[in-house]
Amino acid sequence: MITHCLMMTKTTAQAISISMIFLAFEGLDGSGKSTLMRQLEEHLSEKKISFLKTREPGGTPVGDQLREIILKKSSDAPTARTELLLYEASRAQHVDCVIRPALEQKKWVLCDRFSASSIAFQAGGRQISESQVEWLNDFATGSLEPHLNILLDLTVEESKKRRVNRATQVGVAEDRMESEAELFHQRVRKAFLDQGQKKPKAWLILDASQTPEKLFELLKTELKERQWLA
Numbered sequence: 537m538i539t540h541c542l543m544m545t546k547t548t549a550q551a552i553s554i555s556m557i558f559l560a561f562e563g564l565d566g567s568g569k570s571t572l573m574r575q576l577e578e579h580l581s582e583k584k585i586s587f588l589k590t591r592e593p594g595g596t597p598v599g600d601q602l603r604e605i606i607l608k609k610s611s612d613a614p615t616a617r618t619e620l621l622l623y624e625a626s627r628a629q630h631v632d633c634v635i636r637p638a639l640e641q642k643k644w645v646l647c648d649r650f651s652a653s654s655i656a657f658q659a660g661g662r663q664i665s666e667s668q669v670e671w672l673n674d675f676a677t678g679s680l681e682p683h684l685n686i687l688l689d690l691t692v693e694e695s696k697k698r699r700v701n702r703a704t705q706v707g708v709a710e711d712r713m714e715s716e717a718e719l720f721h722q723r724v725r726k727a728f729l730d731q732g733q734k735k736p737k738a739w740l741i742l743d744a745s746q747t748p749e750k751l752f753e754l755l756k757t758e759l760k761e762r763q764w765l766a
């Protein structure tokens with residue numbers, strides 16, 4: 537368990553080396569991130585490529601405590617600005633204690649959500665100024681950005697259907713973010729797509745209604761084209 541860590545100096549993932557790759561998986565809830573990440577994990581293991589799989593909010597003991605506060609449904613829920621700061625606090629701890637050290641050890645990092653989620657949910661969904669969220673992202677990450685954001689794009693209707701199915705099958709209730717109104721999720725989806733359109737080189741946008749096998753094939757093709765995978 538990580539008990540403490542040192543603040544790292546400011547370097548981007550790109551500046552460290554290309555032998556390790558930082559990938560962030562993004563999308564609406566229920567878009568299939570976990571399945572795609574699991575397929576890539578198996579592939580990297582077969583190829584004997586060392587990697588770290590992690591997630592936000594969370595990924596560290598401090599982050600996991602913040603995650604509880606953020607996602608718990610309660611009458612004393614954090615306000616929009618507090619919520620943003622909690623996500624960013626979790627991210628700063630995660631970058632300093634887990635992500636940068638893994639990249640420095642030349643590992644691939646597969647992260648379930650990263651900064652782009654704050655732009656989508658807090659700027660898009662909660663309508664906080666995008667430039668303020670960008671500033672906080674930059675501060676929390678020390679300017680670290682994923683080499684590639686993989687967006688599993690899904691309609692809000694399909695996302696809702698999958699969430700409800702999952703809740704009935706596994707018996708898990710929706711968390712505070714999931715139970716937001718449809719319009720909120722529409723804004724989140726749009727904010728993800730807008731980010732992809734603004735920086736196409738940093739994004740792979742996949743239509744998440746395709747089969748898991750097809751989605752993994754598309755991801756592998758992209759990683760090979762970028763010469764990150766043989």
Ligand code: TYD
Nearest residue numbers: 565566592593623649650653654657713714
């Ligand atoms: P989680 O159960 O991990 O959802 P998922 O499996 O879909 O990733 O809950 C994370 C929730 O937090 C999810 O609804 C997205 C939201 N979120 C933000 O609003 N802002 C952020 O910066 C991050 C990282 C997540």
